[in-house]
Amino acid sequence: MTQLSGISRRLLLGGALASGALATGVGSARTAAALPAPGRRPGQKSMINVSFETYRTVRVGVIGLGNRGSGMTTGWSVVPGCTVTAVCDIRADRARRTADQLVAQGKPRPAEFGGTADSYEQLLRRDDIDLVYIATPWEFHHEQGKAALLAGKHVLVELPIATELHELWDLVDTSERTRRHLMLSENCSYGRNELAMLKMAHEGMFGDITNGHGGYLHDLRQLLFSDTYYTDAWRRRWHTRSTASFYPMHGLAPVAAAMDINRGDRMTTLRATATAPKGLADYRERFVPRSHPSWKETYINGDLVTCLIDTAKGRVIRAEHDVSSPRPYSRINSLAGSRGIFEDYAGTSSTGGRVYVEPDHSGHSWRDFDTFRKEFDHWLWKKIGDDAANNGGHGGMDYVLQWRTVQLMRAGLVPDIDVYDSAAWCSPIPLSVTSLAADGRPVDVPDFTRGAWVNLRLGLDSRVSEMPPVA
Structure with missing residues (x-):
């Protein structure tokens, strides 16, 4: 395998390409058509490359203790230098049960809040919380995330951070104003x-990147119709409200x-397509008794919603969402360029991926990803992979996310994923609604960075750093 040593190909070439993007007109036609970004208020400044202040111990408050929130609460409690100081759920018994579980695991008992829709506001008034983790239903993320910022906390929000374009802008602006x-x-x-x-990709193994394909293809039909998994059927009900890539x-x-x-x-335009909404109604017809409350619902969201996203450099991203069809789970996770392609194809090898890169490969035959993953394994997995396997869900990546978040805060580093990434990655939700309402015509993707996208900078391709010792 051919790999540039030392400085990555991205840092050698990317800076010149990125810094010249506007001057040379790369994507100028698309960016000229983009909606103008709202102006910043006096004193409001970018959060790009803003480091966390240094925290000796990261104190976490958790809002939302359903399936996701309760599991992640345990994860926070085992990260070195992290403690859960408060938990909250509209159902007070969940807060009590989560606190009991932490105590049973030898952890300090967190403060408990719950019983009303605004109980989280009491949690936010505490002065022993540095990071608020939000794992409530989607419709509450914007309101609760903004409130946490205004309370002076840093915030980690489960997907998505918001579902409306004006809400995404509001979170960007609130982060910039509060400096959180x-x-x-x-x-x-x-x-x-x-x-x-x-x-x-950043070492040039795929050549010049031209396209990528990713999605969330997960048969959730049984869980969507469960009376206990999604409280008050909140996730199923989204399929009655809109046609969108949720x-x-x-x-x-x-x-x-x-x-x-x-x-x-940067992403410049998005156009969306949607298939007919067949899967949920068909599943209900076959498996759900007529007495079930879901029979009062009409499902309008397409089973497969596909977004084609253009970028300023002429790349294309295909992002898909389908939770209503019978199929094995897949995130697709494919990247292609002028010299090769990677696909996260389950079942081909122990690592679950397949690859084809020139000049190492020929003959139009896929090769296992095993050797490549060993060579390009990220430093985070090399450092804490064993801990992740023992402590984290979803194959360990939950723990890696939590460990890295705590490390960034304790070491005073810049976030790998910032508010601008978060807003851009969630923007296909409202943009797909607009495109589909216009028969799939392209719509502009906002530039949440307000022009700073042209500057190359580190993100998830972070440099090796240490977790500060726990005193």
Whole structure:
């Protein structure tokens, strides 16, 4: 395998390409058509390359203790230098049960809040919380994330950070005004294969990147109709409200990171297509009794919603969402360029990926990803991979996300994923609605960085750093 030693090909070539993007007119036609970014208020400044202040111990408050929130609470409690100081859920019994579980594991008992829709506001008034982690249903993310910023906390929000374009802008502006970071809790960006793919891309293994393909293809039909999994059927009900790509971020984010979106390139236009809404109604017809409340619902969201996204450098990203069809799970996770391609293809090898890169490969035959992943394994997985396997869900990437977030805060480093990445990766939700309402015509993707996307900078391709020792 051919690899440039020392400084990556991205840093050698990318800076010149990125800094010249506007001057040379790369993507100028598209960016000229983009909606103008709202102006900053007096005193409001960018959060790009703004470091965390240094924290001796990161104190976490958790809002939302359903399936995701309760599991991640345990994860926060085992990261070195991190403690859970408060937990909250509209159902007070969940807060009590989570606190009991932490105590049973030998952890300090967190303060408990719950019982009303605004109980989280009491949590935010505490002065022993540095980071608020939000894992409530999607419709509450914007309101709760903004409130946490205004309370002076850094915020990590489960997908998505918001579902409306004006809400995304509001979170960007609030982060800039409060000087607090808001980050998308995109665990798949820390997947082992995703990070290896990113490193291969930045070392030039695929040549000039031309396109990527990612998505969230997950048969959730049984869970969507469960009476206990999604409280009050909140996730199923989104399929009655709109035709949209609700949850493309797991596949989009790793591809965007490999393409340096907001870090030398940016998404410029999006056009969406949607299939007919057949899957949920068909499943209900076959498996759900007529007495079930879902029979009062009409499903309007397409089973497969596809977004084609153009970038300023002429690349194309295909992002898909489908939770209504019978199929094995996949995030697709594919990246291609002038010299090769990677696909995260389950079942081909122990690492679950396949690759074809010139000049090493020929004969039109896929090769296993094993050797490449060993060579391009990200330093985070080399350092804490064993701990991740023992402590984290989703193959360990939950723990890597949590460990890295705590490390960034304790060491006073710049976030890998900032508010601008978070807003851009979530923007296909409202943009897909607009495009589909216009018969799939392209719509402009806002530049949440307000022009700073042309500057190459580190993100998930971070340099090796240490977790400060726990006193």
